[in-house]
Amino acid sequence: MKGSPALLTDQYELTMIGAALRDGTAHRPCVFEAFARRLPHGRRYGVVAGTGRLLEMIMDFRFRADEVAWLQEQGIVDAEAAQWLTAYRFTGDIDGYAEGELFFPGSPILTVSGTFAECVVLETLILSVLNHDAAVAAAAARMVTAARGRPIIEMGSRRTHEEAAVAAARAAYLAGFASTSNLAAGLRHGVPTAGTAAHAFTLLHDDEPTAFASQLAASGTQTTMLVDTYDISQGIRNAIAAAGPGLRAIRIDSGDLSVLAAQSRALLDELGAPDVKIVVSGDLDEYAIAALAAEPVDAYGAGTAVVVGSGAPTAGLVYKLVEVAGRPVVKRSENKATVGGRKTAVRRHKPTGTATEEIVFVRSAPTPEPGDRTLSRPLIRAGALVDGLPTLEESREHLRAALVSIPWEGLKLSVGDPAIPVTVLTT
Amino acid sequence: MKGSPALLTDQYELTMIGAALRDGTAHRPCVFEAFARRLPHGRRYGVVAGTGRLLEMIMDFRFRADEVAWLQEQGIVDAEAAQWLTAYRFTGDIDGYAEGELFFPGSPILTVSGTFAECVVLETLILSVLNHDAAVAAAAARMVTAARGRPIIEMGSRRTHEEAAVAAARAAYLAGFASTSNLAAGLRHGVPTAGTAAHAFTLLHDDEPTAFASQLAASGTQTTMLVDTYDISQGIRNAIAAAGPGLRAIRIDSGDLSVLAAQSRALLDELGAPDVKIVVSGDLDEYAIAALAAEPVDAYGAGTAVVVGSGAPTAGLVYKLVEVAGRPVVKRSENKATVGGRKTAVRRHKPTGTATEEIVFVRSAPTPEPGDRTLSRPLIRAGALVDGLPTLEESREHLRAALVSIPWEGLKLSVGDPAIPVTVLTT
Numbered sequence: 030m031k032g033s034p035a036l037l038t039d040q041y042e043l044t045m046i047g048a049a050l051r052d053g054t055a056h057r058p059c060v061f062e063a064f065a066r067r068l069p070h071g072r073r074y075g076v077v078a079g080t081g082r083l084l085e086m087i088m089d090f091r092f093r094a095d096e097v098a099w100l101q102e103q104g105i106v107d108a109e110a111a112q113w114l115t116a117y118r119f120t121g122d123i124d125g126y127a128e129g130e131l132f133f134p135g136s137p138i139l140t141v142s143g144t145f146a147e148c149v150v151l152e153t154l155i156l157s158v159l160n161h162d163a164a165v166a167a168a169a170a171r172m173v174t175a176a177r178g179r180p181i182i183e184m185g186s187r188r189t190h191e192e193a194a195v196a197a198a199r200a201a202y203l204a205g206f207a208s209t210s211n212l213a214a215g216l217r218h219g220v221p222t223a224g225t226a227a228h229a230f231t232l233l234h235d236d237e238p239t240a241f242a243s244q245l246a247a248s249g250t251q252t253t254m255l256v257d258t259y260d261i262s263q264g265i266r267n268a269i270a271a272a273g274p275g276l277r278a279i280r281i282d283s284g285d286l287s288v289l290a291a292q293s294r295a296l297l298d299e300l301g302a303p304d305v306k307i308v309v310s311g312d313l314d315e316y317a318i319a320a321l322a323a324e325p326v327d328a329y330g331a332g333t334a335v336v337v338g339s340g341a342p343t344a345g346l347v348y349k350l351v352e353v354a355g356r357p358v359v360k361r362s363e364n365k366a367t368v369g370g371r372k373t374a375v376r377r378h379k380p381t382g383t384a385t386e387e388i389v390f391v392r393s394a395p396t397p398e399p400g401d402r403t404l405s406r407p408l409i410r411a412g413a414l415v416d417g418l419p420t421l422e423e424s425r426e427h428l429r430a431a432l433v434s435i436p437w438e439g440l441k442l443s444v445g446d447p448a449i450p451v452t453v454l455t456t
Numbered sequence: 457m458k459g460s461p462a463l464l465t466d467q468y469e470l471t472m473i474g475a476a477l478r479d480g481t482a483h484r485p486c487v488f489e490a491f492a493r494r495l496p497h498g499r500r501y502g503v504v505a506g507t508g509r510l511l512e513m514i515m516d517f518r519f520r521a522d523e524v525a526w527l528q529e530q531g532i533v534d535a536e537a538a539q540w541l542t543a544y545r546f547t548g549d550i551d552g553y554a555e556g557e558l559f560f561p562g563s564p565i566l567t568v569s570g571t572f573a574e575c576v577v578l579e580t581l582i583l584s585v586l587n588h589d590a591a592v593a594a595a596a597a598r599m600v601t602a603a604r605g606r607p608i609i610e611m612g613s614r615r616t617h618e619e620a621a622v623a624a625a626r627a628a629y630l631a632g633f634a635s636t637s638n639l640a641a642g643l644r645h646g647v648p649t650a651g652t653a654a655h656a657f658t659l660l661h662d663d664e665p666t667a668f669a670s671q672l673a674a675s676g677t678q679t680t681m682l683v684d685t686y687d688i689s690q691g692i693r694n695a696i697a698a699a700g701p702g703l704r705a706i707r708i709d710s711g712d713l714s715v716l717a718a719q720s721r722a723l724l725d726e727l728g729a730p731d732v733k734i735v736v737s738g739d740l741d742e743y744a745i746a747a748l749a750a751e752p753v754d755a756y757g758a759g760t761a762v763v764v765g766s767g768a769p770t771a772g773l774v775y776k777l778v779e780v781a782g783r784p785v786v787k788r789s790e791n792k793a794t795v796g797g798r799k800t801a802v803r804r805h806k807p808t809g810t811a812t813e814e815i816v817f818v819r820s821a822p823t824p825e826p827g828d829r830t831l832s833r834p835l836i837r838a839g840a841l842v843d844g845l846p847t848l849e850e851s852r853e854h855l856r857a858a859l860v861s862i863p864w865e866g867l868k869l870s871v872g873d874p875a876i877p878v879t880v881l882t883t
Contacts, residue, residue, distance in 0.1 A: 037618040039611065039637040040651030048653075048674035054660050061656075086618075099643050107674075145660050152654075153638075156614035157621055184466065187583035188770040191464040191513075193617035194584055210466040211580075216526050224467030226475075227579075229488075229777040232785040233481050233572050247475035247534075259788050337769040343615040343760055350656040358659040361686050 033093050034086040035117070038153045040105055046146045047110040055113075055146040060352035060371045063125075063139035063155060065132065069167075069341030071444030074435065076170055076428060077138050078200045079162030080128035081421060082218075084408060086154060087119055119147055123409035124373075127419060129203055129428035130404060131435065132163075133387055135451040137372040138346070140405065145353070152348045160346050161193060162200040164338035168315070169204035170432065171339065172331055174440050175319040180207035181329045182223050184310065185336035197336040203425050206335075207328070218421060228282075231258040241271040253278040253308055256293075265293055269300045278306035278327065286311065287324050294325035314339050315442050357392065368453055375401040376434075376449075384434045387451045460520050461513040462544070466580045467532055473573045474537040482540075482573040487779035487798045490552075490566035490582055492559065496594075496768030498871030501862065503597050503855060504565050505627045506589030507555035508848060509645075511835060513581060514546055546574055550836035551800075554846060556630055556855035557831060558862065560814055562878040564799035565773070567832065572780070579775045587773050588620060589627040591765035595742070596631035597859065598766065599758055601867050602746040607634035608756045609650050611737065612763035624763040630852050633762075634755070645848060655709075658685040668698040680705040680735055683720075692720055696727045705733035705754065713738065714751050721752035741766050742869055784819065795880055802828040803876075811861045814878045 049055035068075055092100075092114040101111045121143020132138050139155065141148045172181055183201040186194035186209075198214030208221040215222035226244055234240035241254055250272050256264030256279045268279055279297070281289050286309045297305050309321065310330030318329055338344075349367060350358055357369030370392040377385050378400040387404070388395070395403060407415045419427065432440065439448025476482035495502055519527075519541040528538045548570020559565050566582065568575045599608055610628040613621035613636075625641030635650040636642070642649035653671055661667035668681055677699045683691030683706045695706055706724070708716050713736045724732050736748065737757030745756055765771075776794060777785055784796030797819040804812050805827040814831070815822070822830060834842045846854065859867065866875025 034618070036640040036643055037613070037621065038639050039613055040639055040642075040649045041637065041654055042651075043639070044651060044675065045653050045657045048657070048670045049660065051674050052661075052670040054670070057660060059660070096643065100639070103642065103649070105639070105649070145656075149654075149656055153614050153621075154618055157616060157618035160615050161617040161620070186464070186466055187580050187775075188587050189584060190588040190617055190620035190623055191461070191581055191584035192619035193588070194464065194580075196617055210468065212465050212467055212470070212527070212532070213463040215467075215530065216463055216523065222467045222530070222532070224469075224471060226472050227468055227576075228787045229572075229576055230472045230475070232777045232787065233476065233484060233486070233780055234479075239479075243475045243479040243481070247478050248471065333770055337764075342764040342769045348614075350659045353660055360655045360659065 033096065034090050034154055035092045036096055037157065038150065042150050042152055043100065043106050043110065043114070045149060046113065047106050049145055050109050050113055056144045057354050059143065059145045059148050059350055061141045061148045061152070061348055062137050062351050062372060063159060063346050063348045064137050065134055065345050066347065066367070067134050067345065068447060069345065072167060072341065073439045073441065073445050073448045074167070075132040075344060076163055076166040076204060077126045077128055077130045077132055077159070078166035078203055079158040079196065080125060080408070081418070081424065082196065082199070083155060083158040084414060084418065086158070087123070087151060087409065088414065090117070090119060090151065090154065092117055113146065117147070117150065118412060119143065119151065119409070120412040121147055121409070122407070122411065124405045125408050126404050127406060127424065127427050129424035129431065131431045133447045133449060133451045135389060135453060136387060137374055137389060137405065140371060142371070156346055156348050160344045162196055163344035163346065164342055165197045165200035165336060166204045167344065168339035168341065169201040169206055169335050170428065171315040171442060172318055172335060173205035174432070175315045175322070175442060176329055177322060179326065179328055181331050182207060182308070183209040183211070183335055184330045185332035186211045188333040189336040194336065199421065201335050203421060204428060205425065225253045226255050228255060228258045231255065237264060237267050238271060241267055245272055250275045251277045253280050255280045255282060257281050257283050261289060261293065262296060265296050266300065269297070269302050269305070274302035274304065276302065276305050278308050280308040280310060280330070282310045287321060290321065290324040290326050319442060368455060373403070373405040375403050377401050378434065382434055383436055384449050386449050389451060389453045391453060391455045460523065461517050461581055462519045463523050464581050464584065465577065469577050469579055470527065470533050470537065470541070472576060473540065474533050476572055477536050477540055483571045484781050486570065486572045486575050486777060488568045488575045488579070488775055489564050489778050489799060490586060490773050490775045491564050492561055492772050493774065493794070494561050494772065495874060496772065499594060499768065500866045500868065500872050500875045501594070502559040502771060503590055503593040503631060504553045504555055504557045504559055504586070505593035505630055506585040506623065507552060507835070508845070508851065509623065509626070510582060510585040511841060511845065513585065514550070514578060514836065515841065517544070517546060517578065517581065519544055540573065544574070544577065545839060546570065546578065546836070547839040548574055548836070549834070549838065551832045552835050553831050554833060554851065554854050556851035556858065558858045560874045560876060560878045562816060562880060563814060564801055564816060564832065567798060569798070583773055583775050587771045589623055590771035590773065591769055592624045592627035592763060593631045594771065595766035595768065596628040596633055596762050597855065598742040598869060599745055599762060600632035601859070602742045602749070602869060603756055604749060606753065606755055608758050609634060609735070610636040610638070610762055611757045612759035613638045615760040616763040621763065626848065628762050630848060630855060632852065632856060652680045653682050655682060655685045658682065664691060664694050665698060668694055672699055677702045678704045680707050682707045682709060684708050684710050688716060688720065689723060692723050693727065696724070696729050696732070701729035701731065703729065703732050705735050707735040707737060707757070709738045714748060717748065717751040717753050746869060795882060800830070800832040802830050804828050805861065809861055810863055811876050813876050816878060816880045818880060818882045
């Protein structure tokens with residue numbers, strides 16, 4: 030039912046290729062860049078996310094015969110363009126920020142070099158993957174900061190497109206979430222999975238003690254019991270009566286979570302179950318998580334807010350042609366502060382390790398100073414993945430370290446400016 | 457790379473099935489319902505969307521051998537559950553509102569009947585598909601209302617997950633959009649596709665007249681020329697000089713679209729090109745479209761806002777167990793106005809055809825009055841699709857007619873209450 034990634038493309042890319050093949054410009058060497066003109070309102074950083082799965086899809090980006098036939102039948106491409114599409118594979122170079130790197134307005138996070146035609150055809154796929162995954166990762170990173178070390182389980186699959194859910198689980202894990210409820214994310218991306226029971230399981234049984242006994246018989250005491258189907262206090266009593274004080278955790282999914290967490294902790298302690306952990310869930314975003322910081326909560330479940338980017342469902346990345354045959358180009362009709370020419374970037378740091386600014390070099394090699402970290406790195410060379418690209422675990426660690434390096438104001442949840450400025454050097 | 461739809465599932469569905477298989481409750485006959493407790497803030501209606509592609513995926517919902525092996529290896533399911541998953545296919549019944557039907561808080565839009573295990577395993581997939589597609593369709597329907605008959609092209613693929621983009625294009629077309637830029641939506645779902653050229657095409661060429669000449673040579677005059685790469689007035693002059701007054705359209709993608717549309721119309725008329733149409737795009741949502749109603753615009757391109765649901769990126773649908781072995785069940789620990797028991801619904805209308813309310817019958821057959829329209833209809837029977845399910849075109853017409861039937865206040869863009877009330881009859 031699903032096709033190749035090649036049709037996840039806007040039609041105008043192919044009509045442009047058709048015209049450019051006729052007039053010969055299709056083969057001009059070009060450089061395209063993906064960057065954000067601005068961050069979503071009030072956000073202090075963006076997170077590069079999706080690179081790993083994007084690069085895989087670029088390697089798989091082939092037009093199938095039936096797809097090309099359909100395009101020709103529809104009059105979208107002519108015979109010459111159809112032939113070109115059939116033979117297509119990306120043979121150019123891609124450089125970019127590491128997955129898990131932070132970005133700011135103007136950061137050149139992905140640079141694609143090759144012929145016009147081979148680069149422009151990737152536009153939609155590149156932007157779809159990065160805009161989605163970066164939006165989720167940025168929201169997730171803010172939640173991880175708000176959780177102050179307590180683990181967060183991603184459980185938002187049901188609130189977003191079924192395939193977006195898998196990518197969202199991956200992006201949330203990249204950003205420091207502990208696990209996901211999404212099984213495909215476990216199998217495809219190695220994200221740890223979690224999940225025990227829903228209210229339906231309790232309702233299915235004749236009463237709550239029977240449901241809990243059944244869960245225990247199947248999973249043992251290293252399970253989480255959902256205690257708010259009927260009365261929460263009674264639910265906790267039933268859970269401890271069934272499992273004893275060795276139960277791993279209870280989960281509360283509704284009501285005033287601050288009050289309920291404190292009451293539940295007191296009750297568990299009173300029942301002689303001080304080691305039973307408390308998991309809370311139910312429409313948690315970064316602000317709700319921050320508000321629970323002082324409560325006796327051991328783990329959070331986050332759903333809707335993380336998968337829809339907590340108010341910023343897309344990262345606002347664009348993909349622009351910046352160089353044609355060695356000449357910088359730029360759209361000039363409006364006030365968008367875009368600079369033509371291929372760019373590379375370094376991040377400057379104090380001796381203490383705190384980042385101070387990002388320097389973007391236009392059409393010149395970076396001249397790093399002590400404490401500079403080069404951000405742009407090779408990802409694809411002559412159509413092949415470079416060796417040693419980071420794993421998802423390594424990207425996760427990269428982001429953790431990058432977040433530690435920005436000034437502390439950059440981690441505040443409140444509306445503010447980008448954590449560090451980006452300086453563009455055009456000389 | 458992609459698996460079957462079966463792993464697009466939350467882990468707890470499988471751990472519940474494992475426990476329920478052990479204790480025998482997995483086979484209890486159950487009824488689950490999908491509904492919204494409320495509409496997104498200020499919205500006056502919801503739109504049922506995604507049903508067509510959901511039903512297809514339910515027919516394909518099979519656990520592959522490698523998926524089951526992985527689940528067992530991870531300790532998520534035991535041998536008995538693994539065997540059950542391997543043999544799984546849905547054999548129950550599904551009823552629901554037609555795709556393209558409106559819904560309101562409490563409307564029972566999908567009812568799934570079968571054993572507990574076979575129904576609960578579909579929970580995540582059902583909610584992912586309906587929550588995403590309904591969110592896009594509702595935003596798109598508001599834009600279509602705001603456009604007052606002018607066509608809208610969906611061009612938001614790059615702002616959302618690459619597969620969500622295909623579903624979004626389908627949902628926008630369902631809601632009355634004229635076409636999409638997304639090629640996969642054309643091939644998979646038959647949505648008309650559109651697209652001609654981006655700014656990159658002009659930048660690729662030595663100058664704008666050369667770019668326009670190339671586009672014309674490839675596409676003829678029935679094309680749309682993007683005129684705002686450099687100076688818009690000069691761009692329009694170049695377009696008409698190249699194509700003559702028979703050009704189909706120009707597109708403006710930046711700047712103050714109201715002012716530019718009027719100026720462009722005047723210039724085109726002055727150049728003797730009164731039939732050349734004006735397409736505008738660039739961050740249009742339903743409010744921006746409404747604000748352009750008085751301007752000489754012929755068509756809109758809408759991107760980001762439609763694919764992210766224009767402020768409401770998920771529809772808030774939930775999937776709840778409402779009946780077990782003929783007994784109504786309901787979670788009781790909180791103040792959610794949920795009623796147990798299987799439901800069916802009719803919509804009541806005045807003799808003029810205007811809808812007045814929706815009546816939900818709980819555990820009883822509807823008793824329709826004159827002017828009532830039965831909303832719940834059979835979709836799957838004993839695991840097989842019923843004959844004659846509507847095509848996407850038919851669903852599109854269904855929604856068009858449904859929108860005409862609600863009171864006119866229901867179509868206002870401003871924040872308000874649901875267009876009609878839902879009355880639940882529990883007797």
